[in-house]
Structures are given as C-alpha cells and as structure tokens.
Amino acid sequence: MAEAAQNRTVLEITGTEREHFLQGLVSNDVSGLAGRLAYAALLTPQGKYLADFFLTARDDTILLDVESALADGLLRRLSMYKLRADVAIAPSTLHVQRGLGDAPDGALADPRHPDLGWRIYSPEAGTAPEIDWDAIRVAHCIPETGIELIPDETYILEAGFEALHGVDFKKGCYVGQEVTARMKHKTELRKGLTTVRINGEAPVGTELTTDGKTAGTLFTQSGGRAIAYLRFDRAKGALQAGDATLQWDG
Known part of the structure; x- marks a missing residue:
C-alpha cells in the first residue's frame, strides 16, 4: 500500500x-x-x-x-x-x-x-x-529534515550522509565541496549524530549534559532509543536530558 x-x-x-x-x-x-x-x-x-x-x-x-x-x-x-x-x-x-x-x-x-x-x-x-x-x-540513525538536519547549522558528514549514500567524493566540485572533503580526509569527526539508549523522554532539542558540561542535543526518540548529536569526547558516561537519562554505547 x-x-x-x-x-x-x-x-x-x-x-x-x-x-x-x-x-x-x-x-x-x-x-x-x-x-x-x-x-x-x-x-x-x-x-x-x-x-x-x-x-x-x-x-x-x-x-x-x-x-x-x-x-x-x-x-x-x-x-x-x-x-x-x-x-x-x-x-x-x-x-x-x-x-x-x-x-x-x-x-x-x-x-x-x-x-x-x-x-x-x-x-x-x-x-x-x-x-x-x-x-x-x-x-538506523537516519536524520530528518527540520529535526536533526538544521539549515545553516548541520554539517552533512556529522549527520551521517556518507552512510546514507548522500555524498559522492569522486564527482568533482559542488557548492561546499571543499569543506566537506576536508572533513572527510583531514580530520577525525569529534561530533555527530548517533543512536543512544534513553530512559524517560524529553523534548526534541533538549540539551544533553554530563557532569554539568554540555555534551550534545537530544532529537527523535522511539522504543527506548533516540537520535542524539554528541560531542564524543564528553559522552563516555551517563548523560542527562531534562528528567531522562541516556547512555551512548560508542
């Protein structure tokens, strides 16, 4: 259907x-x-x-x-x-x-x-x-327009576009290609979207914290899992989003 x-x-x-x-x-x-x-x-x-x-x-x-x-x-x-x-x-x-x-x-x-x-x-x-x-x-950690994908803010490699078959590194020049290629070949991604386990719920856009430090942002939630944008270096332990607690297994 x-x-x-x-x-x-x-x-x-x-x-x-x-x-x-x-x-x-x-x-x-x-x-x-x-x-x-x-x-x-x-x-x-x-x-x-x-x-x-x-x-x-x-x-x-x-x-x-x-x-x-x-x-x-x-x-x-x-x-x-x-x-x-x-x-x-x-x-x-x-x-x-x-x-x-x-x-x-x-x-x-x-x-x-x-x-x-x-x-x-x-x-x-x-x-x-x-x-x-x-x-x-x-x-599968697939971002949605207007939720995880935010105009003038999101970088597509941090949003998983390579795994989603949304970027081609061999096609030649396009608008924004230089920055995207540099992120691919010259840096290790330190931030990005990933799936986390969540106990409880909180509004989309809620700040994630750990030990009082900002660790990212919470997005779509379903079935005890959620998509979150994380600073990977700060996401090793328990995370908090409002009254919800989260854990990243990365």
Whole structure:
C-alpha cells in the first residue's frame, strides 16, 4: 500500500543543461538518474546544510522531492544559481507516496537504507500514513529534515550522509565541496549524530549534559532509543536530558 509522504513538494527541473546544472551544485552524483533515486543535499559555500532531497529523472525532466517547508527557499536559491543556463525550475503537481514491502510499478528504492522502503511519484496523494517511520529512523540513525538536519547549522558528514549514500567524493566540485572533503580526509569527526539508549523522554532539542558540561542535543526518540548529536569526547558516561537519562554505547 502506498501511503502519502506528508509535507513533501516536488519540483520539476527541465532544460538541456539540467543535469550539468545540478551536478555542479549538489553533494551527490546526479548522472544517470532514470530508474533510480539519488539522495543529495545543497550546502552553503561554507559547507553547511541548506536542504536535502531526492532526485530522479522522468523523460526530459528531473524531479526533486523536498520537504515542503524548504521548497520555496530551495527554488529561489536554485534559480539564483542557474544564471543563463538552459534550465527551468517549477513546482510539480505530483504527489510523493511511500511504503514498505512489495513495491508497485514505478516505485524507486529509498537510497538511504533498505528498511526505508520505496517512494513513488503519482498524481494521487496516497493513503493516510500508518507506518512508524520514526522508529525506523531511530533504529538506523537516519536524520530528518527540520529535526536533526538544521539549515545553516548541520554539517552533512556529522549527520551521517556518507552512510546514507548522500555524498559522492569522486564527482568533482559542488557548492561546499571543499569543506566537506576536508572533513572527510583531514580530520577525525569529534561530533555527530548517533543512536543512544534513553530512559524517560524529553523534548526534541533538549540539551544533553554530563557532569554539568554540555555534551550534545537530544532529537527523535522511539522504543527506548533516540537520535542524539554528541560531542564524543564528553559522552563516555551517563548523560542527562531534562528528567531522562541516556547512555551512548560508542
């Protein structure tokens, strides 16, 4: 069954230079998109996250599937970058559906993790959501737009984009590529998203502390586990988030 993927907007990118245009902007390789989904991000020149999205090709059009809250800003920024390129960007009337198990014709596998199933782009909205996607995300430490992924703040390698197949280190230059490559090859990540055990609960965004020192931030929680952004050097013992206690097994 294909359920509605809520709060998603599809943009249509057309024109003879559409693939070349995106290839110079986004974090992943967008060549040969027909029949597959690519997961990618647009970054600031300083390497910070602005938006993440899925890309696929259909006939002479690239479809871009993004969180609705980011769609207008992303469209404006892409339009700013296109200059005189033969590229046009406009909202689509297509809806995003997703599901688990047997995929219908035209469905494409979610590239981030097999347990996230498939997505399909359809004139119909899909059925009411029933799947507990947060439980799947927490189990595999998969960040969500607007929760763990924060515009102008998040670095995609700290958010696990390499494991999520959202960045390509061989594709060449794109906006923010230099900072991302330096984080990959010249530094050891000292902070990032990870899964922790949690006893109790606290609001998303609650500060994590240990021995009175800030150790990170708590995000999505499900089934006694949570996604947290941690300073790894301060997360060796018991952590506190409001009335909840946490433990990192890293």
